[in-house]
Amino acid sequence: MSDEIIRVEELNKTFTGKSGTIVALDGVNLSIRRGEIFGIIGLSGAGKSTLVRCINFLERPTSGRVLFQGRDLAELKPRELLLARQSMGMIFQGFNLLSQRNALQNICFPMEIAGVPRADAKKRANELLELVGLSDRADAYPSQMSGGQKQRIAIARALSTSPSVLLCDEATSALDPNTTRQILELLKHINKALGITVVMITHEMKVIETICNRVAVIDESHIVEMGEVKDIFIRPQSKIAKQLIFPQGDDAPNISKAGKRSLRLVFDGTSAFEPIISQMTLDCRAAVNILAANTKNVDGKTYGQMVIQLPEDEVSAARIEAYLKDRSIFFKEEVPENAECDTGRYS
Amino acid sequence: MLNAILVGILETVYMTVVSTIFAYVIGLPLGVILYVTDKGGTHPILWLNRVIGFIVNFLRSVPFIILLVWVMPITRAIVGTTIGSTAVIVPLVIAAAPFIARMVESSLKEVDLGIIEAAQSMGASSFQLIYKVLIPEAKPSLLVGSAIAITTILGYSALAGTVGGGGLGALAYNYGYIRRDEDVLLVTVILLVIVVQIFQEVGMLIAKKADKRVK
Numbered sequence: 404m405s406d407e408i409i410r411v412e413e414l415n416k417t418f419t420g421k422s423g424t425i426v427a428l429d430g431v432n433l434s435i436r437r438g439e440i441f442g443i444i445g446l447s448g449a450g451k452s453t454l455v456r457c458i459n460f461l462e463r464p465t466s467g468r469v470l471f472q473g474r475d476l477a478e479l480k481p482r483e484l485l486l487a488r489q490s491m492g493m494i495f496q497g498f499n500l501l502s503q504r505n506a507l508q509n510i511c512f513p514m515e516i517a518g519v520p521r522a523d524a525k526k527r528a529n530e531l532l533e534l535v536g537l538s539d540r541a542d543a544y545p546s547q548m549s550g551g552q553k554q555r556i557a558i559a560r561a562l563s564t565s566p567s568v569l570l571c572d573e574a575t576s577a578l579d580p581n582t583t584r585q586i587l588e589l590l591k592h593i594n595k596a597l598g599i600t601v602v603m604i605t606h607e608m609k610v611i612e613t614i615c616n617r618v619a620v621i622d623e624s625h626i627v628e629m630g631e632v633k634d635i636f637i638r639p640q641s642k643i644a645k646q647l648i649f650p651q652g653d654d655a656p657n658i659s660k661a662g663k664r665s666l667r668l669v670f671d672g673t674s675a676f677e678p679i680i681s682q683m684t685l686d687c688r689a690a691v692n693i694l695a696a697n698t699k700n701v702d703g704k705t706y707g708q709m710v711i712q713l714p715e716d717e718v719s720a721a722r723i724e725a726y727l728k729d730r731s732i733f734f735k736e737e738v739p740e741n742a743e744c745d746t747g748r749y750s
Numbered sequence: 751m752l753n754a755i756l757v758g759i760l761e762t763v764y765m766t767v768v769s770t771i772f773a774y775v776i777g778l779p780l781g782v783i784l785y786v787t788d789k790g791g792t793h794p795i796l797w798l799n800r801v802i803g804f805i806v807n808f809l810r811s812v813p814f815i816i817l818l819v820w821v822m823p824i825t826r827a828i829v830g831t832t833i834g835s836t837a838v839i840v841p842l843v844i845a846a847a848p849f850i851a852r853m854v855e856s857s858l859k860e861v862d863l864g865i866i867e868a869a870q871s872m873g874a875s876s877f878q879l880i881y882k883v884l885i886p887e888a889k890p891s892l893l894v895g896s897a898i899a900i901t902t903i904l905g906y907s908a909l910a911g912t913v914g915g916g917g918l919g920a921l922a923y924n925y926g927y928i929r930r931d932e933d934v935l936l937v938t939v940i941l942l943v944i945v946v947q948i949f950q951e952v953g954m955l956i957a958k959k960a961d962k963r964v965k
Contacts, residue, residue, distance in 0.1 A: 459871055488873035499868035503886050503962045513872040515882065544962040564872070 408568060408600050409435040409458060414467035416453055427453040429624040431467070437567075440594050440601040442615035442632070444608065444647060450624045451604045455570050458602065459491045460484060472567070489517050492561030496573035498553040500545040500560070506532065507541040510560045517564050524563075531559035535589060551582035558589060568600045569593070575610055587613050608647045612636065612699060620644045636699060636706045637669060664720065665712045669733040670698055670705040680711070683726050689719035751934070754921060759941060761835045762917035765907045766949075769842035770900045776847040780806065781854025782880055792866065793876045806848040814845050814906050818913055838907060838915035846903050853899060857891035858884050890961035897953020901946045908942060918942050 411433040418425045427450045435441045445451045456462040457469055460476045469476045471487055479487060492513075500509050507528050514524035532538045535555040545553055554574060561569055571590070575583040591614045594601050603615060611618050611632060618635055620628040620643055627641040639645045684690055691711045698707030713720040727734050780802060786792045787799040812820070818841045822832045825840040861884055869883045885892070911919025918938045926935025958964075 461867060461870055485873035485875060488871060491871070493868065493871040495864060495868060497862075497864045499862070499864040501865060501883065501887060502862075503889060503960075505962070512869075512882070516869070516872055516874045516878055546963045570871075 406437045407434050408437040408472060409433070409602070410468075410470040411454075411458070412468040412470070414454070414457060414469065415465045416450075416457060416462060417465045426624050428457065428464075431621075431624075431626055433619060433626070433629075435600060435602060436617075437600055438594070438598050439616045440591070440603060440614050442603045442605065442611040442618040443621055444605055444611050444618060445621035446606055446643070446647075449621045451606075451621050452572055454621065455493075455572050455602065455604045458570060459488050459493060489513065489564045490566045491568045491570060492564070492566040493570040493572065494554065494557045494561050494574045496576045498545070498550070498557045498577075500553055500557060502545050505542050505544050506537065506548070506556045509545070509556055510563050513560060513564045519564075527563060528559070531562055534562075534593075535559045549582075550578050551585060554578065554582075554586050555589065558586075558593070562593065562597070562599070566599065568602065571601065571603045571605075573604055573606070576605065576607070583610070584613070590614060620647070633706050637708075664736065665694060665710055666724075666727075666734045666736060668709045668711065668727065670707055670709070679730065679732065680709075683723060687719060687722040687726055689714045689716065689723060691723065755918075755934075755937065755941070758916070758918040758921040758938065759945070762904065762907060762919070762942075762945065765835050765838055765842065765910070765915070765917055766900060766904045769839045769846060769903050769907070770896070772839065772843040773846035773850050773899070773903065774896070776843065777850025778854055780847065780851035781858065782884070784851060784855040785858040785884070786876065786880065792870075792879055802851075806851050809844065809848040810852070812845075814841075814909055815912075817841055817845050818910060833914040835916035838910040838917075841910065842903055842906055845906060846899060849902065850895070850899050853895040854892065857888045857895050860891050861887045890957050890963070893953065893957035893960055897950050897957065900949045900953065904942070904946055904949065918945075 411431055414428050414431040414433075415426075416428040418427055431450075431454060433454075443451050443454060453462055457464050458471075460469065464477075471491070474487070476484065476487060501512060504512065507525070510528035510531055511521075511524045514527065519527070529538070529541070532541055535558055537552060537555050537559075540548065540552060540556075543552075545556075548556065558569075569590075574590075575586050578586060587610060590601055590603075593599055594614075601614075603610060605611065615632050617630060618632050619626050620635070620641060622641065622643040628635060628639070628644050635644055636648060639648050680691070680693070691713060694710040694712050696707070696709040698705050698709060700706075713723060724734075784799060784802055784806070787795040787802075789796060789799075791799075809817075818838075821841045821844055824844075825832050825837050828840055829837045831837050865887060866879065866883060869879055874882065907915065907917055908919030908922070911917060911921070911923045914920075918941055922935055922938040922942075925931045926938065
């Protein structure tokens with residue numbers, strides 16, 4: 404397991420307060436690979452912020468282990484723990500920039516803590532300003548910057564000590580959709596260019612589908628589902644994952660009154676995004692009726708399901724099936740759920 | 751007479767400024783300790799917090815005029831006399847330091863907890879957290895506090911005039927009260943008001959200049 408950078412084993416965290424004991428995390432296991440973008444999604448109060456704080460030991464777990472680069476954080480001496488934290492950058496929903504320092508000084512801050520000589524720190528800070536596209540804002544104070552700019556500075560700051568992991572706690576939740584997209588692109592670029600592992604905590608499925616490779620779904624202190632983003636998108640198992648993927652409440656498309664034969668197509672991202680259906684109708688010279696569709700574009704590929712109704716003409720129907728097989732698109736015949744009612748109506 | 755008033759002004763400024771400096775030398779660290787050792791602070795040590803908290807509250811509840819007389823043995827031990835402007839500095843510092851400690855504590859409490867968490871996530875030690883995050887981030891608020899502290903100390907220093915201290919307070923007491931010279935009383939009051947105004951306004955101006963949050 405040399406490609407594993409963070410390992411969480413049987414993590415429990417409880418908070419004891421006046422109103423009794425609150426279980427924030429219960430038996431959480433995670434394995435995050437070096438260089439991936441790993442998402443942790445859940446509704447507010449699910450425990451995801453506590454989880455990310457356990458990863459860098461801002462919160463000490465009640466029980467269980469957190470291994471960072473193979474070393475158990477609980478066994479580190481206080482000084483070693485501070486050094487370990489310097490190799491884990493973190494950005495926040497509220498940016499948390501030092502309000503009395505300008506952009507450049509903010510980026511220099513973690514390097515001051517790490518004892519980097521001032522001249523070197525300044526040079527690196529300027530490089531990072533360029534990386535995040537804000538070279539012209541070096542002298543600006545946080546109060547003079549927009550939310551997106553502040554998050555860029557926060558990213559530059561988190562990267563200044565060349566960490567191997569970047570923890571993002573709801574990093575885009577305070578930003579508008581457009582700025583969110585730009586910040587996600589920046590994070591993706593950093594992940595690719597610097598090979599840094601990114602852990603994204605979010606409650607927005609959009610964030611996960613835009614940049615994450617793998618995702619863990621957390622609900623009521625438990626990890627309820629974990630795997631490749633596309634797998635979870637195609638077949639969400641848990642109630643919470645379904646709810647997050649299809650917020651309107653519509654599950655995978657469900658057809659109750661399919662009079663003629665209908666097929667359920669599954670797009671699993673292996674076929675690049677192309678106008679499959681229109682190409683099919685042209686090639687097979689047969690019209691199909693799209694009864695339902697729920698597809699999403701992830702990483703430029705199509706995921707999801709679609710239900711189409713075949714033409715009555717058997718020859719055309721066979722041609723379409725052959726076409727789909729040829730394109731290796733997975734499909735299966737849709738059996739109407741309440742077929743009896745339908746027949747009744749047709750007779 | 752004019753000469754006496756001039757000397758009075760100088761003595762008042764001398765007592766106030768020197769006392770404020772010494773009071774901060776003691777009060778600032780105390781305030782920081784009160785903040786960091788508190789429950790939910792960056793380095794909670796509850797017993798220490800309670801002990802310092804008790805001493806601070808105790809000294810703050812003793813009226814200054816009583817403290818002034820009470821600490822005379824300490825004053826004599828340090829300065830060698832209990833009369834004059836320099837001697838008054840001792841009770842002024844003892845009275846002002848706890849007050850300053852509480853003001854520093856409240857200024858530090860205004861610092862956004864998210865910023866502290868961010869610094870911790872970068873691996874800042876408790877000490878770095880204090881001098882690189884807490885104090886710089888609280889600086890504008892600390893400066894406002896010091897403007898309030900210096901004017902309060904100035905008010906105390908006038909009171910010290912009644913038991914042998916110097917400055918405008920002594921002038922007002924000796925000429926205005928003992929000799930019933932109301933003109934001197936009026937002049938000293940006006941001068942005190944002017945000195946307080948200057949300290950207050952300059953302090954607020956510096957605080958405003960130092961704050962990078964509003965532009």
